[in-house]
Amino acid sequence: MRAGLVAFAAGDALGSPYEGRRPRELPREKDLHAGETTDDTSQLLHAAAVLAEAPAAPPQELARAFLARLAGDLHERSGPSTRAAVERFRATGAVVAEAGTTNGTLMRAPAVGWAIADPMRRREVAFALGRATHGWAAAAAGVLVADLAAWAVEGRVLRHAVADTAEAWYLRPGGIGLGARDTFEALCNVVHRYDNPSKGIRAAVKLGGDTDTLAALVGGVLGCRDPWAVDRMRWLDEVALPEGLDALGERLAAVRG
Numbered sequence: 001m002r003a004g005l006v007a008f009a010a011g012d013a014l015g016s017p018y019e020g021r022r023p024r025e026l027p028r029e030k031d032l033h034a035g036e037t038t039d040d041t042s043q044l045l046h047a048a049a050v051l052a053e054a055p056a057a058p059p060q061e062l063a064r065a066f067l068a069r070l071a072g073d074l075h076e077r078s079g080p081s082t083r084a085a086v087e088r089f090r091a092t093g094a095v096v097a098e099a100g101t102t103n104g105t106l107m108r109a110p111a112v113g114w115a116i117a118d119p120m121r122r123r124e125v126a127f128a129l130g131r132a133t134h135g136w137a138a139a140a141a142g143v144l145v146a147d148l149a150a151w152a153v154e155g156r157v158l159r160h161a162v163a164d165t166a167e168a169w170y171l172r173p174g175g176i177g178l179g180a181r182d183t184f185e186a187l188c189n190v191v192h193r194y195d196n197p198s199k200g201i202r203a204a205v206k207l208g209g210d211t212d213t214l215a216a217l218v219g220g221v222l223g224c225r226d227p228w229a230v231d232r233m234r235w236l237d238e239v240a241l242p243e244g245l246d247a248l249g250e251r252l253a254a255v256r257g
Contacts, residue, residue: 001114001256002249003230004149005048006241007223008110008216010230011201012040013239015211023175023208032205034238039075039082040107040216045242046070047108047129051115052251059128063095066108067132079104079178085133100134103183103213105142110220112142113149115255122146134180141180145187145217152224153256158191166192175209183210187217197222198233 017035018026026032046069050062057065067089070078074086081100088094109126116122126146130139151158169185176186186207194200200222204215223230230236 001153001224001252002246003227004110004114004152004220004224005044005245005249005252006236007197007201007219007230007233008044009037009041009219009241009245010034010233010236010239011197011204011215011217011219012037012212014201014235015205015213015215018205018208018211021175021208021211022173023171023206026206026208029202029206032202032235034235036240037242038212039077039079039104040213041242042073042075042078043070043082043104043107044111044216044220045248046073048111048115048248048252051111051125052248052255055115055255059124060095062125063128063132064093066129067095070133081138082133089132095128096131097133097135101138101180102134102178103138103141103180103210105130105134105138105180106145106183106187106217107213109142109145110149110217111252113146113151114153114224115252116146117150117154117256119147119150122150138180141184144184145221148187148191148221149224152221155225158221158225162188162192165189171207172209176207176211176214178210183214183217186214187221190214190218191221194218195222195225197226197229198235 013034130142165188
């Protein structure tokens with residue numbers, strides 16, 4: 001679990017300086033340099049902490065705890081759907097969002113996949129955490145990301161699982177969009193082409209657009225498959241990793257059992 005957390009944060013940091021750029025505007029892969037982690041890592045850590053603290057809680061209670069953590073520590077780069085959901089939670093206590101199609105639900109989903117082995121329970125929790133801030137379709141995409149993260153922990157061959165989605169996806173001129181579906185399909189494409197987390201993260205950044213989110217997700221999925229490769233990332237020293245990742249990784253591993 002630690003390797004997934006580290007690779008997720010590292011991917012977020014490598015992609016953050018290049019968010020919004022078109023693919024042709026990006027430097028060569030070897031010239032990419034890491035920046036700071038963003039709301040992607042912040043949301044992931046909040047979700048992971050909630051799962052570690054109350055692993056058996058009902059999905060709606062986990063969603064409530066997640067929103068409470070966001071309300072107390074909302075990242076400056078959080079998207080409009082997440083901000084609206086937090087404000088609604090503060091005002092009314094609502095734990096189900098009315099709308100939102102962007103990829104905020106995907107940021108927190110790997111933690112669910114790492115922590116929960118039972119498929120039905122995993123999907124219920126991932127969907128509840130997604131609906132806390134976004135609409136049905138975006139939450140469903142988060143469920144799929146949670147499954148990918150879980151399968152990575154279990155050592156499954158992901159290329160076969162994502163082949164159809166990966167081959168149907170195409171890169172738009174502006175790079176990766178902010179939509180949950182586009183981000184999920186791009187994740188499938190990169191995971192289909194790469195097993196090594198460092199190479200996959202760099203390839204994700206080179207696609208342009210929402211580089212930090214895609215690179216973080218690629219790191220979170222592939223990092224669990226090859227923990228040794230995460231520690232060998234040559235550019236990892238550039239990243240100011242959040243504190244407590246080792247302890248949080250151990251707690252998630254304990255939850256999974």
